[in-house]
Amino acid sequence: MKNLLAQLVEQAIGTLQADGTLPAGLDIDVQVERGRGEGHGDFATNTAMRLAKPARRPPRELAQALVDALPPHRYVERVEIAGPGFINFFLTADAAFAVIRDVWEQGEAFGRSRAGEGRRILVEFVSANPTGPLHVGHGRGAAFGSALASLLATAGFDVQREYYVNDAGRQMDILAVSVLLRYLEQRGGAVPFPDNGYRGDYIRDIASGLAERDGDAYRIDTAALTAKLPADASDGGDKEAHVDALVRRSRELLGEARYRAVLDAALEAILADIRDDLGEFGVHFDRWFSERSLTENGAVGRTIERLVEAGHCYEADGALWFRATDFGDDKDRVVRRADGLTTYFASDIAYHLDKFERGFDQLIDVFGADHHGYMARVRASLEAFGYPADRLEFRLVQFAILYRGAERLPMSTRSGEFVTLRELREEVGNDAARFFYVMRRPEQHLDFDLELAKSESADNPVYYLQYAHARICSVLRQLDEQGLDHDPDAGFQALARLTEDHEQALISQLGRFPEVIETAALAHEPHQLAHYLRELAGAFHTYYNAHQFLVDDAGLRNARLNLVLATRQVLRNGLRVLAVNAPERM
RNA sequence: GCCCCGGUAGCUCAGUCGGAUAGAGCAACCGCCUCCUAAGCGGUAGGUCGCAGGUUCGAAUCCUGCCCGGGGCGCCA
16 A cells, blocks of 8 residues: 555656656655554655755645646545645545455465565574573574564565574584583593583483493593693683693594594584474574584685685784774684684684675674674675675674563573573463564563563463454354354455444554565564554454444444454464464463 | 663653654553453553754754663684
8 A cells, every 4th residue: 555655656756747847857765654643644655845855845835736746546535735745645445445355365475575576685593502502592583583584585585594503613622521521420430520611411411312322432531531631710720721621632532533423412412402492482494504514615714715815814923814904893803723723703704605605685694792793803704705794784682681570580690500492482382482582672682571471461462462363263153153154255345334443443454564564574673563463453452342243234244254354364474474373262 | 991782651662764742561540341252442640752962844763972771892602
């Protein structure tokens, strides 16, 4: 509808240009918005005010000229000029009823848009380090990223969902050693656990799985393992040096093949857990991109060479630095350390280069806000390769702060225990978790109240929405029980019977859905959809309370049921994008 | 010190590209089940849009400075 009105206005502009009222060659995008207040019509445009300056004529005069030149349309009943030069559109009843027909005809496809047609977009999200289970912070990135991806897909983009697996580097070694030590402990060879190791219970589980599968294959001499190690932090030493030495020793004693087997077992177990966790949460990826693969296939090495050849690097203190300051970063960044190992940053450049080389028009990285320091350097590296920085968008997701009523829960304790995504899902359910995560703009801190998410009351927006859907299903069940029937065709004939204000309001909400999908998708803001759905549910609940649907008057009943079923369809379509269930009864 | 995000009703938050009288939900107060699910609905009250300048027909929105809160500034990932 918005687009239709914009087209009419554009035609009017064309007419005025042809007769010389407006100068030729002005390029203005016509903005049509929904009228808010009572007297402002169904839609409004500020075009006349925006044209006033280039046309050098008063806005109200231009508005009148535009109105005079506006081609008539059966959906437009009348047009008014108001305020400083707004043009307000009042639509015919036909226009409203057309929405109900559209929903019925298009069904699940209602709301899909072609706005992104032909554009390939890659959304990278979660990408949590595979060193342990996902926590509630990752959950927000997961819910946001997947909602964004399906929103983009609904708006016609060709979307790829990707999880970057940081399966290389020091943290993997520490993980391997943590598992090895728990394994040795279980096989009777206890060794003091390093302060910097991963202490969670899942490490023990992985260790026992390893023991079950391979028996004593990884038993090594614990005395040799711990002899003359630098002191750990709790012994007054340095925890980093201690754990690094432990890694080297483990590697020597196990040999490369067995060491790798332990590491891979740990990695696979954790990745499998993450995959299951996300799957149950309704989050799926097209590709799990391994960081290690970039090192092993030489991509990282080639990337560094290219940077060097292009003159963007220098050596200092034995390390190789990328001159990121040439491209707006605060500092230059190391890509190859003095010990010869490439940094995480080097892999990340190679990964983003790979993304571009796969031909995506646009990249979106969803990161936790604590990673924001990364944006400048990654952008810098891509600019060094000649890619325009604006094709990569970072979406920073702030942390979720958990509350139980008024009590704030600690994000993580010293022992390394934190509230996991799985615990959250089990406590409040997937639907509430997803909706709460997506309800807020990602750059807002999220106060996540577990009590509220679980409450079956009006306070809880998830139930409010789902209840609207369940109520409609219940009406249909009542229809059967009361022995009444619903004839959709007759309902369409009788749409003119829908004259109540509540009906007009609900229809108007239904009509917004395609606009919301498109706007939210282009802005990369799923929360807009969440807010819209709540408003839609609100319009329905109001209507439900004000009027009876299952009336004896068959014409009115059929028409109302057509409207109510259209509402159910839109609720379903919207909830599906957010991957929240639409229950038939509650 | 530098960088990123936030500051809108008592609380939690929307507010699209600068538009018309700043909006929801909760909490508070007053009402609504003989009726398709009261997990619902109606009403009342509640505001210096952090502060100060600037830009213009018009600013919560854009620019500058400052204040407050959170996060980040490794040859970690």
